[in-house]
Amino acid sequence: MPTEPTRRTFLGALAAAATGSVAGCSNNSTPSGDETRYPVNRSHETTLPARDASDSTVADSDSVYTRVYRKTSDAVALIRTPDGSQGSGFLYDDTHFVTNYHVVGEADRASVQLDETTSRIGRVVGRDPRSDLAVVELGSATETDPLSLIQSEPTIGTRVAVVGSPYGLRGSLTSGIVSGIDRQVPSPAGDYQIPNAIQTDAPVNPGNSGGPLVDLSGRVLGVVNSGGGDNIAFAISASLVRRVVPALIEDGEYDHPFLGAQTATVTELVARANEFPNAKGVLVVDVPSGAPAEGQLRPCTGVTRVEGFRVPVGGDALLAIDGEAVRTPKDLHAYLALNASPGETLSVRVRRDGSITTVPVEIGERPELVA
Missing domain, CATH: 2.30.42.10 (PDZ domain)
Structure with a gap:
């Protein structure tokens, strides 16, 4: 009788498959093409004490993060470009997805994967290297409600979630808090520091770039920009997104x-x-x-x-x-x-x-x- 695979063997195979699938669509040996210039968090597996299934199933099925995921995940897409770069993006209005400039680069078009079976080709209609923001437009509206931007500045300690596609694994969620505000982070332009950035301890990995950092109401606090190491990552604030993105949609560029x-x-x-x-x-x-x-x-x-x-x-x-x-x-x-x-x-x-x-x-x- 064949030996039953152990859980460790299964997890190892799954991790290898995930890493291999991403490396296959990258232009180099790095895990993904979208964040080679930005340091990232590394997530670590943690073994938790076992809980009785009768105690946990009902509670976990309706946790605050489960509700956030249900509210936001349909509006978050996996973004890919013809050269193999990939990241995340979220629905800003009926036809426009916001992502990072360093995800799409100078590409004219990008694939927008909405779910496991639906992928559409969008046109990159605007990009701004200094703010690291870009907009991908679909030819027709989706059936999903856009995500809304928070109207006020977040406070340190606010619970948040990152929704996106780390290592190409679409529909992933990690959680944490706002651990800092009013940060300055380098932009892909090189001559500019992105102001008013939000710092979080939520795990961010290659492929999360361009996805939303949301509060527990599902409102966007910022656009994930980079991870800087264990327990530290940054997002472009909703305040800056609110200024830049409308100009990218209207004019294709933003005047700083x-x-x-x-x-x-x-x-x-x-x-x-x-x-x-x-x-x-x-x-x-x-x-x-x-x-x-x-x-x-x-x-x-x-x-x-x-x-x-x-x-x-x-x-x-x-x-x-x-x-x-x-x-x-x-x-x-x-x-x-x-x-x-x-x-x-x-x-x-x-x-x-x-x-x-x-x-x-x-x-x-x-x-x-x-x-």
Whole structure:
């Protein structure tokens, strides 16, 4: 009589099959083609104490995460491109799926797998390397309800789920919490930091990119962008998605606001060197020629030493923009990214020549990427 396979043998075969199927549609030896430039979480199998089936079956069939999965999974697709790159995406409206730029790259078309038997070819109608967002359009509406974006900023400790296709395994869910907010993460563009990113400890693996990070109501908090190691991953915030995606659908691209001033946090040393009454705001260190801020903001005029440290002196200190306090260069970058548009004039409160004044500053457009 044949020997019955052990559970360990079965799990090992399943893992090998899953990994092999993904490697087969990649352009290289990495597990999948969509995240080769981003570090990822590695999930680990954990053995849990056995529970009596009579106690667990009913409770587990209607857990909060089961309800989240039922509410969201039909709107989450496996995205593949002709060159073998793959990731996830979610239904934004009747015909548009949001995913990552680093998933679709410069492809014109992508396969959108909606379930085990339904796959449709969509057209990539918009992409933005700086925000790492892209949109795939289907020719006709699906029968699935789109996912909605959360209207407020998430709080640390909020329970969340990641729904997507890790290693090509469509319809997978992992869970965790929001473990950080207002992060900056590198973008595929190289010259830009994605602002306002959400940090989570939910496991993220290759293939999750482009899928939604959702709360327990099924609302999208962000678009999964990358994993950075055990128990740390990042998502592009709903606030940034709300600004970028409509432009990608309408115009195929997004114009990022740009000030062009190089700034530094006003530390205690900077405040002492510049004879500021307190360490608040950001110092305008330099304004390159041709930058939008040229002629509107005053850069530093020199460098001095305080307790042996070189400290810039003589420039404007930005305190607030349109009434919102600015404490760090990261604050300035996030405010512009989430609130400003090229051509707009903002009211900037600065400390200049020993007094506080308000100056109008016109925002420009970030220069195009050079190939």
